[in-house]
Amino acid sequence: MSTPEINETFIAHLLELRRRLLRAIIVVVVLFVCLFPFAGDLYTLLARPLLAHLPKGGQMIATEVTTPFFVPMKVALMTAFLGALPYVLYQAWAFVAPGLYAHEKRLAAPLVVASTVLFLGGMAFAYFAVFPVVFGFITKTAPAGVAVMTDISKYLDFVMTLFLAFGVTFEVPIVVILLVRMGVVSIAKLREIRPYVIVGAFVVGAILTPPDMVSQTMLAVPLWLLYEVGILAAAVAAKSAPAKTDEYQPLSEEAMERELDAAEAGPPKSGD
Numbered sequence: 001m002s003t004p005e006i007n008e009t010f011i012a013h014l015l016e017l018r019r020r021l022l023r024a025i026i027v028v029v030v031l032f033v034c035l036f037p038f039a040g041d042l043y044t045l046l047a048r049p050l051l052a053h054l055p056k057g058g059q060m061i062a063t064e065v066t067t068p069f070f071v072p073m074k075v076a077l078m079t080a081f082l083g084a085l086p087y088v089l090y091q092a093w094a095f096v097a098p099g100l101y102a103h104e105k106r107l108a109a110p111l112v113v114a115s116t117v118l119f120l121g122g123m124a125f126a127y128f129a130v131f132p133v134v135f136g137f138i139t140k141t142a143p144a145g146v147a148v149m150t151d152i153s154k155y156l157d158f159v160m161t162l163f164l165a166f167g168v169t170f171e172v173p174i175v176v177i178l179l180v181r182m183g184v185v186s187i188a189k190l191r192e193i194r195p196y197v198i199v200g201a202f203v204v205g206a207i208l209t210p211p212d213m214v215s216q217t218m219l220a221v222p223l224w225l226l227y228e229v230g231i232l233a234a235a236v237a238a239k240s241a242p243a244k245t246d247e248y249q250p251l252s253e254e255a256m257e258r259e260l261d262a263a264e265a266g267p268p269k270s271g272d
Contacts, residue, residue, distance in 0.1 A: 020091040027087050031080035039072035046075055047155060049131035053139045054148060061149045071152050078160075082120070089116055107181065115174045122170030123163045125222065130162065134215045165208040169223050176230025177237060187238065190231050198224050 035042065044051075047060060062068045081088075089112050097105060142148050179185050198220075205220035 017095060020095045024084065024088040024091045027084045028077075028080050031083050032077055035076045035080055036073075039076040042079055043072040043075045043152070043156075046159065047152070049127065050135045050150065050155065052132070053135045055139075058148065060152050060155065062153070063151050064153070067151070067153050071156055074156060082123075085116060085120075111174055111178070115171055118170040118174065119167040122166035122168070125170070126159075126162050126166040130166065130209075130215060130218050131159070133218065134162075134209070137214060161208070165219065166222075169204075169219060170226060172223060172226040173230035173233055176227065177234045180234040180238065187231060187235050190227075190234075194227075197227050201227075 051058070051060070062071075093109065093112055097108075100108060139148050176190065180187060180190070201220040201223040202216065204223065205216040205218075209215040209219050
């Protein structure tokens with residue numbers, strides 16, 4: 001392929017990428033505009049796990065002038081992105097799909113759907129299961145005479161960190177399946193390093209969660225269980241995968257002799 005053809009192909013890919021990005025951005029912006037009037041309600045919903053554990057009359061505070069406006073807007077934008085996530089992933093899939101082999105397409109589509117569901121599932125687990133326990137622990141351990149009045153911006157940063165931590169944690173089965181399918185590690189090796197994974201799960205839980213055993217365990221245990229789920233899923237996928245027919249197989253001695261005889265005889269004559 002000549003240099004002009006390569007340049008035209010590269011420019012065509014850039015134009016296609018721009019078109020896909022613009023479509024995804026437009027959908028996010030449209031959803032954000034629709035959610036804009038409800039930004040305050042969305043933040044109240046996000047803050048409910050903490051507000052439920054504050055003493056009667058307790059409230060959150062805003063320490064900066066623009067915080068009461070921009071923080072709910074950030075929540076609305078985050079909600080719009082999550083709402084548009086299936087479409088955004090579809091655009092990413094439509095961009096890379098033409099360059100994939102048939103077996104890669106069969107594997108990629110289910111993985112994209114599963115990874116999206118698992119990430120949202122991790123966020124839901126954090127909101128409904130982890131937040132009540134964490135905020136209950138924090139409010140109950142506050143010293144006497146100390147009123148828990150969290151800044152809304154700091155609260156948003158905190159919950160976003162936990163959302164990301166649990167969302168990524170729930171992606172462990174996808175990572176395990178990919179590592180096995182790419183041949184990076186075997187299922188036997190994954191089972192062999194299980195004790196180290198359990199210790200690492202509690203280390204990750206200690207880093208990403210508040211300093212209490214309850215929230216640390218609530219991240220570490222799902223991380224370990226999801227690792228086990230990934231091993232089982234990888235084993236099932238390995239059993240159900242079709243046998244490869246395009247792998248190189250050495251010729252037998254008889255086949256090699258026939259190939260040599262045919263090469264020495266040369267092409268057949270037209271009169272034969």
